Amino acid sequence: MINYELYKVFYWAAKTGSLSMAAKSLFITQPSVSHAIKQLEESFGLTLFYRNSKGVTLTPEGVTLYSYIEKSQILISLAEEKMASLKNLDSGELRIGGSDSLFKHYILPYLESYHQKHPSIKLHLNHGTTPETIAFLKEGKIDLGVVRLPIVDSQIEVMKGIELQDCFVAGPRYAELKGKVLSLERLLQYPIILFSRNSRVRMAITELFQSYGYQIKPEIEVGSVDLLIELASKGLGISYVTKEFISKELEEGSLFEIQLDIKMPPSQVGFMIMRNMPLSNAASKFIELVK
C-alpha cells in the first residue's frame, strides 16, 4: 500500500515543476523529495517526471496522476481550513434544546453575547418538553439542553444553573388578595391557570399539592408562559408562573404575587450534556461562557 505522504510530495513537485521548490514548500530537503518521487515511480512501475537541469515536467502518465491527485490535495486543504475554522469558531453550530421560556428568560443574554463573540456560529434552538429534550440529546440532535432539574439519567451529566422561584400571581381583578396570606384550600376556590400537563413545572406543583392532601385542577390550561401571564393580568384566573419571568409585570403592577401559608420550594434550572461524550467546540465554549 502506497504511503499517502508521497502524493503530497508528488503534488508539490508537479505544481512547482521543481523538486527543490517542492522541498522548500514542504520544509524538507531536496534529496528527500527526489527519494519520495522515486518511490512513487517504483511502486507504480511508471515514470512520472522528465528530469532536466531546469527542473522537472510531468510525463503523460504523470499528467494523468496529477489530474487526480490535484483534486484530492485541494480537498484535503479545504478540509484543514474547515477544521481550523471549526476550532476557532469561525464556523460551526450550536444546538440547544429546552423550553421557550427558559430560552427567553434565562439563556437569551448568554446567547446574545455568544453570538456577538462568534457571529459565524449558527444557533439552533430546539423547543421541546424535558423528555423530548432528553431524547434529542441522546439522539445527538442537540449539543445541550436547558431544563428544570432534577434529571436522573446515568447517561446524562447535569450542571446546575440558576434557581427559580415559582409562585401564584393574579391581576388587578383579584386585588382583594393582595397582601393576604392564603391557605391552599382558599387558593383552590379561585380559577387556576396552569401550564400544560406534560411540563415539569406542572408535575411539580401537582405533586406539591398532593403532598398536602389537595388536588389542583386548573380551569385553564395553556402551552405558553406568555399566555399564562397574559390571562392572569386580564383577570381570567390565578396563574402559576416563575417569579423571575414576570419581574416586569410585578413592577408595573399588572400582576401581584399571592402569598401562601406554605413555602413554595425553589426549582433548580440546569444544563444537560451527554456523559462521556465530547462536546463540540462551539458547545463547550458556550458552557464556559455561562459559567
Place this chain on the structure above:
Amino acid sequence: MINYELYKVFYWAAKTGSLSMAAKSLFITQPSVSHAIKQLEESFGLTLFYRNSKGVTLTPEGVTLYSYIEKSQILISLAEEKMASLKNLDSGELRIGGSDSLFKHYILPYLESYHQKHPSIKLHLNHGTTPETIAFLKEGKIDLGVVRLPIVDSQIEVMKGIELQDCFVAGPRYAELKGKVLSLERLLQYPIILFSRNSRVRMAITELFQSYGYQIKPEIEVGSVDLLIELASKGLGISYVTKEFISKELEEGSLFEIQLDIKMPPSQVGFMIMRNMPLSNAASKFIELVK
C-alpha cells in the same frame, strides 16, 4: 503540517465505524489506529469520534471532516487504479509519427499485433514529413517517430529498422525497357513521377542524380505513394518508389523494375525517440515488440 497517512487511517476508521476494523483493513494493529486518530484530533484540537464499547461514530466535526476526506481518498483510489491500468496497458495511448507509407508498409503488422495484445491502448498515427515528425517528437506530441535515416540530432536517439531499396518502375506501356539496363541520361528522357519536394526520398534521389552531374525534374509530382504506383502502372511515366512497397504489383506484372547502370543506395528506416527521456509504458512495449 499534518501527515497525510493519518487521513487514510481516519477514512477507514470512519468508513468501518471501528478502529479495530480499520486496523485490519490497513494491515496494522489497533493501537496504531488509535494513536493515529489521536494525533489527528490533537493537531486539529477537535474531537472527531465518539468512542464506545461497540466501536466509534463520528462527531459533527468528524462528519464535516469525513465529507472532504472521503472524496479525497476516493480520488486517490481512482488514481491508483488508473496507474495500474497504465502500467499493464489496460489503458493509455501510443502516439507514432512518420509517413503514411511507412505506417502502411512497415509498421502496420506490428501495430496489428500490438493492438491485439493491448486492445485498450488508443493508437494515434501522426502523419507528417520527417522535420515535422522531429518537431512533434521534441514537443512531446508523439512518443516515437518512424522515418528514413540518417537523422543527426543530439537530442534524438535512433534505432535502425529495416533497409529499403528504392527503384524506378514502369507499367506495361514501357514494356520495351523491361530487361534493359538504362543509363541515367537515357532514363531522364522518359517522363518521371516523383514524390513531393519536401520528402526525404525526393531529396535523396535529387542529390544522387546531382552527384552524377544530372538534374532530375519530374513531369508529375504527387503526395501519396499509392498515387505514384497508380500513375506508373497506368503508363503516365516512370515512378521512383520503394521496391518493398510494390511487391504485389511486381508479382502480378502491372509494374516492372527498371535496371540502371548505377547502384541505387539502400535507404535505412529507423525509429526515433527522445534521448534521455523516459518512454511511456505503452511506447516501450511497442518498441520491444518491434525488436
Place this chain on the structure above:
DNA sequence: CAGGAGCTATAGACCACGTCTATGATCAAT
C-alpha cells in the same frame, strides 16, 4: 572556454516516529 550556478541523483549515517506487544479499562451480552 573555464567557471559558476542552477538542477537532480546517489550514498550512507542517523534518529524520530510509527508500529508493535502487552495490558488496562470499559461496556454489553450471555
Place this chain on the structure above:
DNA sequence: ATTGATCATAGACGTGGTCTATAGCTCCTG
C-alpha cells in the same frame, strides 16, 4: 459473574524517512 467485544495506554523496538555530503549534468556568463 463471566466472557468477549471495544478502545486507551505504556513502553520497547526497528524501520524508513530525513539528513549531510557529494557527484553528475546542463545552461549561462564573463
